[in-house]
Amino acid sequence: MNVALLIVVKVLGVIGVAFLSVFVGLLYKGIDRKLAAHMQGRVGPPILQPFWDVGKLLQKENIVPDNAVVWLFNTVPFFALISTITIMMYIPMGGLPPVLFGSGDVIVIVYLLTIAGISMVIGGSSSGSPYAAVGAQREMVTMISYELPLVMVVISLAWRISKLTNLPAFSLLTFTQYPLWSYTGILGGLGLLILLIVLLMVTPAELSKLPMDLPEAETEIAGGLLVEYSGRNLALFYIADAVKVVVMSSLIVVLFFPYEISGVLGISGGVAYVLDFLFFWVKVLGIMILDVTSIRVAAARFKINQVATAYWMPVFFLSLVGLGLLAVDMAL
Amino acid sequence: MDVLSADELLEKIQQKFGERLKEAEVKERAMTDAPPPIRRVWVRVDREDFRELLKFLMEFDFPHLAVASAADMGDEIELIYHISLFQGKRFKEVYVNIKVRVPKSDPKIPTITDLIPGALSTELEKQEMMGVDVVGIPKEKLFLPWDFPEGVYPWRRDETGPKDDVVKYVR
Amino acid sequence: MAEHINVSYNVPVGPIHPALKEPVNLTFEVEGERIVDVKVKPGWNHRGIEFMGMERNPIQVIHLAERICGICSFVHAISFVQAVEEAAGIPVPERALYIRAIVGEMERIHSHLLWAGVAAHELGFDTLLHYSWQLREKVMDVLEIVTGNRVNYGMMVFGGVRRDITPEREKALFDMINYYRRNSDRLKELFLEDPTVKLRTRGYGILTYDEALKLCAVGPTARASGLAIDVRHDEPYAGYKYLNVEPILPDAYTGEVIGDLYDRFVVRLLEVDQSVDIIEEALEKIPEGEITSEPKLPKLMVTLKKAEGDGFGRHEAPRGEVVHFVRLKAGKDNLDSWKVRASTYGNLMTWPPMFKDTQIADIPIVVASIDPCIGCMDRVTVVNRRTKTENVLVYDDLHRLSVEKTRRLQRK
Structure with missing residues (x-):
């Protein structure tokens, strides 16, 4: 394949995934609310309703407070949305490889998630x-x-996979090729379950x-961070929030439930890709x-000191236990 | 702590204050003939004796101050402190209504916030609404806006009360 | 050691804020999340009702008194009526006394369930909000059946009540009693046994016994701190004279009195059960008879015009003791003096000690924990700061000003 065609395919893929993730994000937000x-x-x-909400917000006046840092205030909503949508480019959906296959891994995703959070913090502080x-x-x-x-969860899983294969351990595609549940014993399965629970606890x-x-x-x-946001900026944060839900759910699916349905049903070819793709979104839902x-x-709602204590002590301890069980399972 | 009836309490107050009580009676609530009737103490004292009376009541029980009412009597303002004693005992609570009159020319009354800290809000209200000068509490607005004009007291019935052009649709 | 740098800043809450259902302004001085100091400024909804009342005759004022508060509308009506009855010496038939107590207790059920929902919402637990408000609909329906209205019941009149409890209304009441008996365990389990609710309420917003006593706290706020104070028990009025009412303290459920937010939950939820019991007892004991001693209003007016004296009415509202003081002058149509002491007025002073050692996250629930019903007494007086002129704005003026502003924005 020549380079020009590759670039065209990638660009088209990026645009497609971006629109798809916004659409699914808003649709799932509607389902969630209902x-x-x-x-x-x-x-x-x-x-x-979320589609109407976004449409309405885009029509509304974009108010910037007098004592805000205007350029920061207006830029960070884009950062929040773009960084969130970018994560979707690394997620393999069903049998389809990720759009940005080969150029990033789980570590990048963790960073991108942080960027979305940080941009909200910057936006809030600048208001x-x-x-x-x-x-x-x-x-x-x-x-x-x-x-x-x-x-801890990500590293534990990657470490376990690195013992199985020579493929890049942090790549999400590797995770889909080696569903860990199939390679571990009872203790390891228990460890995986604990790690899954930790990830589920982190998600909210x-x-x-x-x-x-x-x-x-x-x-x-x-409304805290978003208290001064309105109009277009708020719409961007709103979409970013919806997409982020899909991103985190997809991440859990890819890390822990990469199984596909086409193999079970014995279907192959183009139909299998479509089925797996749809099955992926069902799992995310x-x-x-x-x-x-x-x-x-x-x-x-918890209080801030309760959140900090909970994640630093029991949840972190839980993730250590998960890692320990994985290690013990492998040693046996 | 002895629980006294309204009559016994009034007797004790009369023994202690004697001639200094301007008015002293026990009023019975006229509602039905259902026993026992509600009996409440109503007394009036000079403002010099007011704090002493309150301290005297505190010897029996910690008084629960409901509120202080105020009425414009023309040249004087009458403040009524509604206080109850002996709570938590069925049919035994005694209400004491202490009336204190202050002249409008010198509307000073000592604060009771050192005895009952919870009296602060009602004292502030009397200050802004009735123009009573409560000695010993800050001179700030509680219910009225910060920029409410000085010298206008909404509850007064004289020239310092609210002007007609300030009051619409009320009468 | 480095010099202490003052890092505190002010966070205003109100007069308009999602945590507040009615306007009040609290200015918090915070260091990070920790609250250092608080200043309370009420008066944003000051409508001059007492002033208006002194310009009207007592019968008109009943309806005005009912409109002091939408949630506890009956408590102001009954306190005011009792005060005037005392001043004018109007007797009340026994059946009317029972009906007053029954309506009062129904209002308590609806108010406490409403509060429980609001408190859950302040904690971010909207599921409980919807659950308790769903339960509340039953009592609202029965209130409509019994009194004719969901709010502002219009039941009170001097010397009695305006509507009798007929057999079919009695049946609706028994229905309601069974409904709440069925649901009471689930309600208590959801609110009092939920770990996340407990995590947020146990040990926060503490008001000690001493503070409650000295700051003149009333109602559930005082009872949650262990202060046994309940007008229905201490100085029974209306039907409560014949009924069994005990002040409810939190140790009835938890075995100890801490005086925190959780205890206020306990007291209010137990009082829902208590009110159901009281209504049942009242319906069993209620005698036959007249519901008012003087049904003709003109005749009543004459009696009131001749009357002279001071009257004092009290009622244990859902939020605490309500006190109305009334002075009548012979030959005068209107009230000579009227003072309303709503329960929140008594509890206002208890906020600052409750905010000790709390965080910003505790503000909404601590504010809600006394079930604030912001006392209200004045119309909007707008002072033009530039010209120093005073002007009162009424609804029409405010409407005109908003239309003008919209037009101005459109032209831009």
Whole structure:
């Protein structure tokens, strides 16, 4: 394949994945809202409501506070959205290889996730509101807290895979080729389960969803980081939030459930790619309902010191146990 | 702590203050013939004796101050401190309403916040609404806006009350 | 050691804030998340109701009193009516006393369930908000059946009540009693046994017994701190004279009194059960008879015009003791003096000690924990700072000003 064609394919792929992830993100947000409403005994908004929300926000005036740092205030929403969508380029969807195959790995994803968080912090701090300042502090503390267990999970899995193959261990494609559950014994399976639970615990904090939505905490700091945002900027953050949910769910799917359905059904060829692709999104939806929707309706909001203590002590300890079990399993 | 009835309490107050009580009676609540009737103590003292009376009541039980009411009597302002004693005992609570009159020319009354800290909000309210000068508390606005004009007291019925052009749709 | 740098800054909460359901302004001085100091400034919803009341006759004021608060509308009506009855010496038939107690208890159920939902929302637990408000709909429906209205019931009149409890209304009441009996265990389990709720409420926003006593706390706020104070028990009025009412302290459920947010949850939820019991007892004991001693309003007006004296009405509202003081002058149509002491007024002073050792995250729930119902007494007086002229803005003026501003923005 010549270079020009490769570039064209990649560019088309990037555009396609970007639109796809925004579309799926908003659609899943609608499903999430509808399901949460039913769980709470409400009727809830129509499933397409997030699309209307974004459309409405884009029509609205974009207000910049007088004491804000204007260029920062207006730039960071783009950073948040772009960095989140970029992660989708590294995710293999079903049988399809990632668009940016070969040029990045899990470590890049962890960094990109951080960029999305950091840009919200910068945006909040540059808006000059005391609520946003409190929100920025909270986002920073939360990030410092959950980052350690998150990286522990990723490194444990990569280390285990590096013992299996010579392929680059941190590449997501390798994860899909070596579903770890099939290569470990009972102890290792238990270790994997614990690591999965750790990742599921980290996700609500990563996504700022209840019970870890401290940076936004509507009743406490009136929306926190986003308090001064409106119009186009708010729409960008809104989409970034929706995509981030899909990104985290996809990450869990790729790391822990890379199984495909075409093999089970005995189908091959082009149909298999389509089926696996759809099955991938079903898995993502399942993880989202399990880890975002059902958790956010079942708990009260934590406080910042409780979040920090929880991630630094018990959750981190749990991830160590998971790693230990994996190691013991391999030694046996 | 002895629980006294309204009549016994009034008797004790009368023994202690004697002639210094301007008014002293126990009023029965006229509602139905359902026993036992609600009986409340109403007394009036000079402002010099007010704190002494309150301290005297504190010997029996810690008084729960509900609120201080105020009425414009023309040349004087009447403040009524609604205080209850002996709570938590069925049919035994005694309400003591202490009236204190201060002249409008010198509307000073000592604060009771050192005895009952919770009295601060009602004293501030009397200060801004009725123009009573409560000695010993900060002169700040509580319910009225910070920029409410000085010298206007909404509850007064004289020239310092709110002007007609300030009041719409109220009368 | 480095010199101490003052890193504190101010976070204003209110008068408009998602944590507040009514306007009040609290300015917090915080260091990071820790609260150092707090200043409370009420008065943003000051409508001059007492002033308005002194310009009206007592019968008109009943309806005005009911509109002091939308949630606890009955408590102001009953306290005011009792105060005037005392001043004018109007008797009340026994059946009316029972009906007053029944409506009062129904209002307590609805108010406590409403509060529980709001408190859960402040904690970020919206599922509980929707659950408790769903339960609340039952009592609202029955209130409508019994009194004719969901809020501002219009039940009170001097010398009695305006609507009787007929057999079909009684049936609706028994229905309601069974409904709450069925759901009470689940409600308590959801609120009091949930680990995340406990994590947020246990040990925060503490008001000690001494502070509650000295700061004149009333109602559930005082009872949660172990102060046994309940007008229905201490100085029974209306139907409570015949009924069994004990002040509820949190140790009935937890075995100890701490005086924190959790204890305030306990007291209010137990009081829902208590109110159900009281309604049942009242319905069993209620005698037959008249519901008012003087049904003709003109005749009542004459009595009131002749009356002279001071009256004092109290009622144990859902939020605490409500006190109305009324002075009538013979030959005068209008009230001579009227003072309303709503329960939040009594609890206002308890906020600062509760905020000790708390964080910004605790602000909404601590504010909500006394169930604030912001006292209200004045109309909007706008002072033009430039010209120093005063002008009162009423609804029409405000509407005109907003239209003008929109036009101005459109032209830009």
